[in-house]
Every structure is written in C-alpha cells, then in structure tokens.
Amino acid sequence: MVVKIGNGLGSLVFLFSGNRKRSAKINLDIVFADSKSPGEKNKIIKKSFQNLAVSALQCLWATHDTENRVRSLIEGEPSGLEILKDCLKKNKGIFFLTAHYGNWEIMGLFHGYLGICPLASIVRKLDNPYLDKATKNFRTLSGNKIFYRDESPLKFVRELKNNGSVAVMMDQNTAKGGVFVDFFGKKAATPRSLALLSYRFGTPVLPLFCYPTDKGTYRIEYGPEIQLEKSGNKKNDLLKWTQNYQLFIEKIIRENPASWMCGHRRWKTRPPEETRIY
Numbered sequence: 001m002v003v004k005i006g007n008g009l010g011s012l013v014f015l016f017s018g019n020r021k022r023s024a025k026i027n028l029d030i031v032f033a034d035s036k037s038p039g040e041k042n043k044i045i046k047k048s049f050q051n052l053a054v055s056a057l058q059c060l061w062a063t064h065d066t067e068n069r070v071r072s073l074i075e076g077e078p079s080g081l082e083i084l085k086d087c088l089k090k091n092k093g094i095f096f097l098t099a100h101y102g103n104w105e106i107m108g109l110f111h112g113y114l115g116i117c118p119l120a121s122i123v124r125k126l127d128n129p130y131l132d133k134a135t136k137n138f139r140t141l142s143g144n145k146i147f148y149r150d151e152s153p154l155k156f157v158r159e160l161k162n163n164g165s166v167a168v169m170m171d172q173n174t175a176k177g178g179v180f181v182d183f184f185g186k187k188a189a190t191p192r193s194l195a196l197l198s199y200r201f202g203t204p205v206l207p208l209f210c211y212p213t214d215k216g217t218y219r220i221e222y223g224p225e226i227q228l229e230k231s232g233n234k235k236n237d238l239l240k241w242t243q244n245y246q247l248f249i250e251k252i253i254r255e256n257p258a259s260w261m262c263g264h265r266r267w268k269t270r271p272p273e274e275t276r277i278y
Contacts, residue, residue, distance in 0.1 A: 003216035006057045010050030017263075021045060023278055024263040031184045031257065047258035054216060055103040059138065062106065066141050070109045073217050080206075080222030081116070087204040087225060088117055093160030095194050095205045097226065099171035099249050100261035102210030102218055105139065108167065110220065111208070112142025118164040120145040120156070122193075153193065160203050167208065168194045171249050171260070173268045180271055181243040184250055189269035195241035199234065205245070209252055212259050 014021065028041040036044075062069040087094050094117065098104060111119050121139065125148045126132035136146050147155050147166075156166050170190060178189040198205050205226045211219045226248060228241050253260045267277045 002057045002061050003054050006054030007050045009057075010053035011046065013049045013053065014046040017049070020049075020263040023265050024048065026277060027262050027264075027266060028257070030186050030267065031253070031262075044258045045262060048260060048262045051102075051212060051259060052261060055105065058103060058216075059105050062109070063138060066109070067113055070106055070113065070142070073103070073106050074110050075213055075217050075219050078110075078114075078220035078222060080224070083223035083225060084116060084206065087206055088163060090202075090204060091163050092201055092203045093163050094165040095160075095198055095203050096165055096167040096208040097194065097205055097245055097248065098167055098169055098208045099252065100169060100264065101171070101252060102212050102259050104169070104210055106218065107208070107210035107220055108139060108144060109142045112144045118143065118145065118159070118162075119167060120147055120159045120164060121167045122147050122149060122156070122169075124149055153197070156193075156197065157201070160197070160201060170194065170245055171253075171266065172264055173266055175269050178269070179239060179242055181239065181246050183246050183266065186267055187271055187274070188246070188267050190242055190246060192238055192242050194245060195238045199230070199238060199241065207248055207252075211256070 024045040025041060028036070028044060032041065058073060062073070084094070096119070098107075108119060108121060121144065123139075123146055126135060139146055145159070159166055168191065174189040174191045177191070179192045180187040181190050182188070183190070194205065197203060205228075206223055207221075207226065209221055211221065213219060226244060228237075228244060231237055231240075265278050270276060
C-alpha cells in the first residue's frame with residue numbers, strides 16, 4: 001500500500017512540479033546527452049519522483065516499530081560485510097562514500113541495527129527547526145549520530161579515531177569550500193573533505209549503496225574499497241581522489257538513473273568563467 005500510494009504521489013509531483021522537473025531534465029541532458037530520447041528521460045524523471053515519494057512514505061511508516069519495519073525493507077544480508085570488517089581491522093575508521101540513491105535513510109538506520117560500527121552522517125541543517133528535530137530523531141533511532149556541515153571537523157576526526165564510520169554524500173552541489181571536478185563530463189562543485197581526511201589519516205573509503213528491487217524493498221552493498229595512491233603532490237592528489245569518488249557515483253547512477261534524486265541542482269555552483277545552468 002505504501003508503494004502504491006507513493007507511486008501515485010510521485011506521479012502528481014511529476015505533473016505539477018514545473019521547476020523541479022525542469023532541473024531534472026537539464027540534469028539528464030548532461031548525464032545522457034543524446035544517447036536517450038526526451039521520452040526516455042521523462043520516464044526516468046517520473047520514476048525518480050515516484051521512488052522519492054515511496055522512500056518518504058516508508059520513512060514515515062518506519063517511525064513505529066522501527067527496527068522490525070526497517071529490517072523488513074532490506075532483502076537478505078548486505079553484501080560486502082567481510083570487506084567492511086576487514087577495513088575496520090585497520091583501526092582508522094571508515095568513510096562511507098554514498099549518494100541520494102535508493103532509500104538512503106532506511107539504509108542508514110539498517111546499518112545502525114547491524115551493530116558492526118557506529119555511523120555518523122554529515123547533513124545540512126533544515127531551515128524549519130521542528131522538521132530538523134524530527135528528522136534528526138528519526139535518523140538516530142538505531143544509534144547513529146548526526147553532524148551538521150557547519151560543525152567543527154574535529155567531531156568527524158574523533159569518530160574516525162574511535163574506529164567509527166562517517167557517511168559522506170557526494171552527489172550534491174557544494175556552494176562553499178568545494179573543488180570543481182568532472183561529474184558526467186561537466187564541472188561540478190564537490191566537497192573535498194573525504195579526500196582530505198582520508199589522505200591525512202589513511203582512513204579507508206568504502207562505497208555504501210542501497211539498490212531498489214521491484215517489490216519496494218532494497219539490497220545493500222558495501223564496497224569495494226576505493227584504494228588510491230599518493231604521488232607526493234598533495235594538491236593534485238586531493239583533486240584526483242575527489243574525481244575518482246565522483247566517477248564511482250557516476251557508474252552507479254548510469255546503471256539505474258531512476259533510483260537517483262535527479263531533480264537536485266547538482267551543477268548550480270559554476271566556475272567563475274561559466275554562466276549559470278538552471
């Protein structure tokens with residue numbers, strides 16, 4: 001019933017959300033250029049909106065009897081758990097490289113219930129304080145922590161030194177403090193914190209993604225670990241490492257673009273010499 005209602009709501013958003021739909025069309029033009037027709041792109045956008053609506057309703061549904069309901073949404077045991085445990089043996093914490101793909105909120109809660117290592121997520125503080133409080137309470141139900149983007153990086157470092165994990169979503173626009181790397185062939189402002197801290201502390205970087213099934217459930221996959229070499233030129237290395245993280249996310253999105261939140265203005269911040277896209 002949740003999936004059915006969510007698909008209906010997503011269809012309504014597709015019909016009436018003009019600005020968000022225009023942004024999604026611009027994004028898919030960047031992602032696919034002429035390799036997909038306008039009709040194919042519209043189908044992807046509609047399905048993306050439906051998936052987002054389903055995910056939101058699933059989160060509301062999971063506010064009660066949370067652990068059982070979260071576990072019921074995940075198909076089987078996540079793959080890559082051995083990779084996760086091997087990374088923890090290095091005792092340097094873990095960075096999870098992830099994106100707004102599938103139902104990332106349920107994925108985070110499920111990780112907390114596994115009890116393998118604590119999870120801290122870096123998020124943007126919501127403008128509405130009541131909504132922000134409710135969202136934070138939900139996200140921490142399985143023992144996870146929430147850090148805001150404007151908080152001191154020392155909090156992230158402390159988590160890593162305690163052999164915890166920090167999840168970084170690298171598929172959204174970074175208005176301040178980011179670097180420009182290619183994302184689907186176009187410069188995109190991207191956070192460099194993951195590369196910077198991994199470079200400094202040797203923290204393993206492990207992709208963590210949540211793949212939707214046809215039944216409204218999800219499969220979770222950890223890994224493979226992204227291992228990159230230092231060349232001795234720190235500035236170039238940070239740029240190269242950040243680029244590699246974006247390439248991994250590209251690969252995931254290309255395989256199933258409808259599972260990505262494609263209406264976000266990913267390319268909003270432009271280099272000084274470029275004009276705005278949206």
